[in-house]
Amino acid sequence: MQKKIFSAMQPTGIIHLGNYFGAMNNWLSLQKEYAGIFSIVDLHALTIPQKPEELRTNIRNLAKLYLAAGLDPQKNIIFRQSQVHEHAELAWILTCITPISELERMTQYKDKAKQHKENINAGLFTYPCLMAADILLYDTNIVPVGEDQKQHVELARTIANKFNNLYGETFVVPEAMINKETARLRGLDNPEKKMSKSAPSEYNFISLMNKPDLIRKKIQKAVTDSGTEIKFSPERPAISNLLMIYHLVSGNSIKEIEGEFENKGYGDFKKELAERIIEFLTPLQERFEAIDDNELDQVLENGKQRAETLAKKKLKEVKDKIGL
Numbered sequence: 611m612q613k614k615i616f617s618a619m620q621p622t623g624i625i626h627l628g629n630y631f632g633a634m635n636n637w638l639s640l641q642k643e644y645a646g647i648f649s650i651v652d653l654h655a656l657t658i659p660q661k662p663e664e665l666r667t668n669i670r671n672l673a674k675l676y677l678a679a680g681l682d683p684q685k686n687i688i689f690r691q692s693q694v695h696e697h698a699e700l701a702w703i704l705t706c707i708t709p710i711s712e713l714e715r716m717t718q719y720k721d722k723a724k725q726h727k728e729n730i731n732a733g734l735f736t737y738p739c740l741m742a743a744d745i746l747l748y749d750t751n752i753v754p755v756g757e758d759q760k761q762h763v764e765l766a767r768t769i770a771n772k773f774n775n776l777y778g779e780t781f782v783v784p785e786a787m788i789n790k791e792t793a794r795l796r797g798l799d800n801p802e803k804k805m806s807k808s809a810p811s812e813y814n815f816i817s818l819m820n821k822p823d824l825i826r827k828k829i830q831k832a833v834t835d836s837g838t839e840i841k842f843s844p845e846r847p848a849i850s851n852l853l854m855i856y857h858l859v860s861g862n863s864i865k866e867i868e869g870e871f872e873n874k875g876y877g878d879f880k881k882e883l884a885e886r887i888i889e890f891l892t893p894l895q896e897r898f899e900a901i902d903d904n905e906l907d908q909v910l911e912n913g914k915q916r917a918e919t920l921a922k923k924k925l926k927e928v929k930d931k932i933g934l
């Protein structure tokens with residue numbers, strides 16, 4: 611049987627180059643080899659305050675992006691988490707075997723609790739239990755994510771092992787798959803931090819939907835290190851991040867790019883980089899615009915039905931084992 615991959619993104623805004631290269635791009639290559647299940651995790655999005663109309667739009671836009679990026683809806687299951695009720699139900703069961711001490715160690719929780727001091731809801735804390743449910747419902751072998759999600763996948767493993775020990779072999783113990791090179795693109799305005807949708811300034815990221823003029827502006831304003839050389843080095847995180855983005859959107863190697871800009875300055879480099887990003891994003895944006903609403907509804911309905919069939923079977927097994 612084909613091995614299974616499961617991954618997901620939160621519909622909390624239009625995704626950026628960090629999400630694309632850190633996660634989605636890996637999904638595209640893995641879909642050839644594995645049976646893929648890709649979710650729009652709209653229940654996870656509720657852990658931060660959402661406006662209903664915006665959330666509705668973000669959910670549809672993220673689903674459209676999955677398709678525009680090239681996920682094949684025939685081959686893969688593409689669905690919304692909230693439409694398959696088994697996720698919430700298994701999450702509760704798993705929450706009841708997850709030690710608070712494990713949840714307290716999660717760095718994402720600690721960071722987000724700091725960011726949202728006025729709204730530290732319980733969902734932000736139990737978030738990893740819902741994520742474990744997402745993964746474990748489908749006998750997932752591999753979870754391709756960016757570096758920042760590794761800790762959550764580790765916790766899903768711990769929970770799976772604990773359940774298996776208590777009630778007998780039930781869950782496949784999943785493994786995180788992380789692309790070392792692209793696991794963490796940095797913010798354009800702050801290379802000390804990861805590129806993030808929820809950054810305070812939109813000059814932190816390039817969204818997949820940004821138009822050429824804004825891309826040029828954002829790259830122009832991107833922070834650079836001291837010195838003038840266009841060279842990749844760990845001591846120069848800002849230019850290294852820009853070089854990495856150049857490499858990812860153009861396919862040219864870092865060495866080739868360094869060679870091309872050997873006797874040129876940041877100005878020339880940034881101009882060219884912006885054009886390469888635009889060339890990369892334009893076809894994807896065109897595909898996005900061409901997706902018809904009915905077609906999208908059909909993909910999500912079909913995905914829901916296929917996911918539900920698998921999830922129901924697994925949840926029944928779990929409930930039988932625990933005495934429900």
Ligand code: ATP
Pocket residue numbers: 618619620622628629630631632633754755756757758759792793794795796804805806807808809
């Ligand atoms: P936020 O920063 O608002 O929490 P996010 O930008 O991290 O959101 P998520 O939906 O949480 O977005 O992440 C989706 C996927 O993208 C995850 O697999 C995550 O690991 C990956 N990812 C997020 N940011 C980056 C980044 N800067 N570089 C590489 N991968 C990333």
Ligand code: LTN
Pocket residue numbers: 616617618619620651654740741744745753755759762
């Ligand atoms: N927490 C993840 C999104 C997510 C996920 C998952 C990823 C929710 N459930 C299951 C992989 C597998 C994030 O990117 N913030």
